[in-house]
Amino acid sequence: MKRAFPILGVVTAALLSYALYEALVVAPTEATMGDVQRIFYYHVPSAWTAFLLFLINFVASVVYLIRRNTKADIVALVTAEVGVVFCTVVLITGPIWARPVWGIWWTWDLRLTLTLVLWLIYVSYLVLRRFSSSGQTPLLAAVLAVFGALDVPLVYFSIWYFRTQHPSPVIGGGGSLDPRMGRVLLINWAAFLCFAFMVCWSRYRLEHLHREVEEMQALESMLEAKSGSAS
């Protein structure tokens, strides 16, 4: 597995460069918005990646609640953290795209507000995990993650069932996306998925190592206390 990591790193870097080239050079220029529409190739794949990571976080949290499995707990933590990073990208690139197209940076539209709420829920999840030292923290975090995941379908389907400022879905929602744009979108999503997988993998190893060190430190302080009381 350790050998696969640098290979995957090279593949991801190549895929990200190719995806960037496709987004900036190969994809056709949209007739109404012009070049600024190319933000779409980073904004939408980042949103899909964040949704997928939050979905994995939900599954891992349910597994943890049922089996109290440490690996599931680590997967839940890692996917929430990386998901928040991708969700941050969505919340930053969205307003940058909205300004030249809508004439405003932000509006309290249903899709935008629910996405902000989603981000806040997972930031709260990470704050809970970072600052709570109770033994019940993984359990509380798993419960929060299960409730937090309810917001993901709300965000996704908000543009299907409600009239909002945000554009209608371009894929599977009756939208008419140019097939060449669809191809570039999928290439960029594949590149972001590879990148997210690599980051999650590194973060998983880091968390695993962190917990091992914590166990060793606890053991060491226990031994020190014992030797102190014996003398």
Place this chain on the structure above:
Amino acid sequence: MNYLFAAYAATWIIHVFYLTTLVRRYSRLRKEIEDLQRK
């Protein structure tokens, strides 16, 4: 064009920032492991 550049740059600044925090956390952990090994 400026907005396009800003969006792409912001994306990579966010990702690089996060990766930098991971590298920092890893080096801190390496130090802690070295300290434990010395004891």
